[in-house]
Amino acid sequence: MPAPRKYPPELRERAIRLVLDARASEAELSLNAACRRIAPMVAIPVDTLRGWCQRAEVDAGKRPGLTTDADQQIRALQREVSELRRANEILLAASSFFARELDPRLPW
Structure with missing residues (x-):
């Protein structure tokens, strides 16, 4: 806020x-x-x-x-990119976790 x-x-x-x-x-x-x-x-x-x-x-x-509107847009897009990167890290960790459960011989 x-x-x-x-x-x-x-x-x-x-x-x-x-x-x-x-x-x-x-x-x-x-x-x-x-x-x-x-x-x-x-x-x-x-x-x-x-x-x-x-x-x-x-x-x-x-x-x-940089105009105020453009600056606000850039900040909003940066927040969105950061959120998407965090989501990708979570999904990657979850997928490797479940892959190990399915086949314990996998190296990851």
Whole structure:
């Protein structure tokens, strides 16, 4: 079970929108500077807000990287592969156990 979120999604969306608006109004404003300006207003740590904004840019296709949806899919597939490998190990062990019971002369 994932850990509970510390900040509500509405606050996250509002903070990201404020940073994007600040950067749009001032073209020379960097992401870091915009986050340092907006973070105290919404009572969020600067690094947290910067991470949210970077993730939003990746999801929007403005920054290279793995989107949130793709990352979730990969994690789900990795869990499934791990589960299937465990099941295969169990089946292999069971099949060799039953093969030995049927013919004790077999080397395994």
